[in-house]
Amino acid sequence: MSDVPAAVTVAPSVRGRSLAADAFRRFFKHPTGLVGLFIVGFFVVISLLAPVLKPYDAARDRDLRARLAPPSAERWFGADELGRDQFTRVWHGGRISLRVGLLAVAFAAVTGTVLGLASGYVGGWLDTFIVWLMDIVLAFPGVLLAIVIVATLGPNLTNALIAIAVTQVPLYTRIVRSVVLSVRETEFVQAAKALGSNSLGVVFKHVLPNSLSPLIVQLTLSIGTAILDVAALGFLGLGAQPPQPEWGLMIRDGFTQFLRAPWMSIFPGIAIFLSVVGFNLLGDAIRDVLDPRLRDA
Amino acid sequence: MTAYLLRRLLGLVPVLVGVTLLIFFLTRVIPGDPATAMLGQRAAPNLVQRLRTDLGLDRPLFLNLPKARETGVWTDVLDSQYFSYMSGLLRLDLGRSIYTLIPIAESIRHRFAATFELTLAAMAFAVAVGLPAGVLAATRRGTVADTAIMLLALSGVSFPVFWLAIIMIYVFSVTLGWLPPSGRLSIGMSVDQVTGMYVLDSLLRGRLDVAIDAARHLVMPALALGTIPLAIVVRMTRSAMLDVLGQDYVRTARSKGLSERRVVRVHALRNALLPVVTVIGLSFGSLLSGALLTETVFSWPGIGRWVYDAIAARDYPVIQGGVLFVAVMFAVVNLLVDMTYALIDPRIQYS
Numbered sequence: 001m002s003d004v005p006a007a008v009t010v011a012p013s014v015r016g017r018s019l020a021a022d023a024f025r026r027f028f029k030h031p032t033g034l035v036g037l038f039i040v041g042f043f044v045v046i047s048l049l050a051p052v053l054k055p056y057d058a059a060r061d062r063d064l065r066a067r068l069a070p071p072s073a074e075r076w077f078g079a080d081e082l083g084r085d086q087f088t089r090v091w092h093g094g095r096i097s098l099r100v101g102l103l104a105v106a107f108a109a110v111t112g113t114v115l116g117l118a119s120g121y122v123g124g125w126l127d128t129f130i131v132w133l134m135d136i137v138l139a140f141p142g143v144l145l146a147i148v149i150v151a152t153l154g155p156n157l158t159n160a161l162i163a164i165a166v167t168q169v170p171l172y173t174r175i176v177r178s179v180v181l182s183v184r185e186t187e188f189v190q191a192a193k194a195l196g197s198n199s200l201g202v203v204f205k206h207v208l209p210n211s212l213s214p215l216i217v218q219l220t221l222s223i224g225t226a227i228l229d230v231a232a233l234g235f236l237g238l239g240a241q242p243p244q245p246e247w248g249l250m251i252r253d254g255f256t257q258f259l260r261a262p263w264m265s266i267f268p269g270i271a272i273f274l275s276v277v278g279f280n281l282l283g284d285a286i287r288d289v290l291d292p293r294l295r296d297a
Numbered sequence: 298m299t300a301y302l303l304r305r306l307l308g309l310v311p312v313l314v315g316v317t318l319l320i321f322f323l324t325r326v327i328p329g330d331p332a333t334a335m336l337g338q339r340a341a342p343n344l345v346q347r348l349r350t351d352l353g354l355d356r357p358l359f360l361n362l363p364k365a366r367e368t369g370v371w372t373d374v375l376d377s378q379y380f381s382y383m384s385g386l387l388r389l390d391l392g393r394s395i396y397t398l399i400p401i402a403e404s405i406r407h408r409f410a411a412t413f414e415l416t417l418a419a420m421a422f423a424v425a426v427g428l429p430a431g432v433l434a435a436t437r438r439g440t441v442a443d444t445a446i447m448l449l450a451l452s453g454v455s456f457p458v459f460w461l462a463i464i465m466i467y468v469f470s471v472t473l474g475w476l477p478p479s480g481r482l483s484i485g486m487s488v489d490q491v492t493g494m495y496v497l498d499s500l501l502r503g504r505l506d507v508a509i510d511a512a513r514h515l516v517m518p519a520l521a522l523g524t525i526p527l528a529i530v531v532r533m534t535r536s537a538m539l540d541v542l543g544q545d546y547v548r549t550a551r552s553k554g555l556s557e558r559r560v561v562r563v564h565a566l567r568n569a570l571l572p573v574v575t576v577i578g579l580s581f582g583s584l585l586s587g588a589l590l591t592e593t594v595f596s597w598p599g600i601g602r603w604v605y606d607a608i609a610a611r612d613y614p615v616i617q618g619g620v621l622f623v624a625v626m627f628a629v630v631n632l633l634v635d636m637t638y639a640l641i642d643p644r645i646q647y648s
Contacts, residue, residue, distance in 0.1 A: 262467050
């Protein structure tokens with residue numbers, strides 16, 4: 001009996017933040033998620049600190065006395081064929097990979113969300129057209145479309161970023177479109193419309209909040225993919241150009257020297273691997289936390 | 298079923314037309330025209346102009362309205378660059394390489410066998426290792442074995458494929474000397490081609506020594522290419538098994554007193570296989586794009602390496618043809634996967 005009044009007084013405050021608070025609480029009990037957060041945090045912090053702690057100018061960096069020097073106490077990751085310290089370059093490479101990864105994913109998410117909203121909400125020929133466009137993009141497996149786009153626009157980091165973003169747009173369009181389609185017919189949206197809310201209001205109040213958790217999960221996992229794609233394009237000579245310290249490009253340089261200087265390719269590869277593992281662990285954990293039904297998927 | 302098949306095939310048409318439009322558009326945006334690329338920067342302008350006319354590059358891109366207006370024949374509207382490209386495609390004429398002048402369709406025929414052999418081997422590896430690993434992880438859920446397998450699977454999708462390939466060459470070829478670092482056969486060996494897949498061909502001809510040599514060349518590229526599908530198969534098998542192991546009929550099987558082994562193998566695994574088969578089919582796409590990187594590192598003379606060389610040489614007809622081929626293959630395989638799925642599982646409605 002005494003439970004009832006208590007529940008009534010507590011309910012509003014609990015309800016107001018239950019989802020977010022609950023998610024946070026569960027996240028901090030998620031061991032692999034914490035490892036992921038730690039790795040991602042580590043890469044973000046060292047990348048932000050790089051220009052302060054170790055300013056680097058790739059264009060001027062050469063020290064021919066240290067040519068192909070193996071790893072040592074002085075040069076932890078050794079040196080390349082121009083005598084450039086690989087530790088400094090891998091460190092600064094993180095800035096490139098994180099920046100391009102984040103920007104590409106942000107660009108893809110914004111474009112994809114707008115297209116998905118338009119597609120689901122307006123419907124009709126616009127929906128058909130957008131779905132057709134997305135199907136075309138999805139017809140190219142993996143990094144292939146990005147390769148063709150960069151081969152067309154010319155090989156450099158900006159074009160690589162645009163190309164990777166384009167390949168990821170359909171992921172977001174699909175998520176948002178399916179949420180719009182499912183939310184559009186629900187009673188609370190019908191009610192909101194009946195009460196005279198305009199379409200834009202409904203979108204911001206009801207559709208976007210419902211798309212948020214699948215979007216966040218997709219965002220985190222896509223950053224890992226984007227980092228791998230940037231490196232792949234760099235490795236193929238289609239991304240960052242010399243002398244930029246981009247990880248994929250460094251592995252490309254290392255490949256030509258790997259009989260004499262295997263360290264040139266080993267360390268940038270480990271950096272790619274660790275940062276991608278970090279984002280994947282984090283993304284998996286966020287998915288578990290936001291949607292417990294998917295825990296074992 | 299026939300109606301379903303037809304509908305799926307028809308649905309493919311607009312997407313493939315879109316793909317050709319996109320590839321056509323992208324390759325025409327490229328600065329500089331193919332005629333200049335073929336003759337070189339210092340070629341005489343009148344030669345370039347003649348080649349442009351010969352190649353039909355002086356026509357409008359999509360609709361030849363001027364010509365139709367001039368001749369009064371409306372079908373002349375279609376005398377444009379895109380429509381002659383399309384009519385070539387329908388006759389399986391993909392044009393020629395700018396540099397070697399070899400017809401692209403012919404190169405694809407030669408090179409696809411190499412890519413197909415590599416892809417099959419990679420998939421075989423992924424399934425042979427991934428399926429048991431996934432079952433093990435599911436049946437030992439929450440144990441150290443489960444955690445270890447899942448962490449390894451996560452690593453599998455986090456490696457840059459080309460890096461893994463380089464490290465493998467360094468360890469197994471350079472340091473240990475166990476496996477050849479590149480190519481499909483040792484110098485001095487040759488295969489009588491039947492299918493173009495060297496291991497199979499040499500076995501068909503009864504040449505065991507050649508088959509072993511070809512297989513030794515195949516091991517590292519296949520392992521490198523197979524890591525991502527392996528990780529996907531492990532994750533999918535585990536989650537499908539966990540799903541099935543929680544079903545009532547598995548509890549029934551257990552309560553009948555069947556051995557755990559029988560429950561897992563017969564009752565659970567069979568039912569868990571369906572989503573796994575699907576994911577195996579669908580990861581064919583990641584294999585095709587992964588092949589570009591793997592083949593580049595191992596000098597494997599397949600489609601991927603060919604497209605890579607074409608990109609380096611700015612050989613646009615080859616890029617165009619190779620990429621279009623991969624996209625079409627990808628679409629066809631995805632369609633086949635859906636069909637198989639519908640065939641295996643009678644519950645799926647063809648609607």
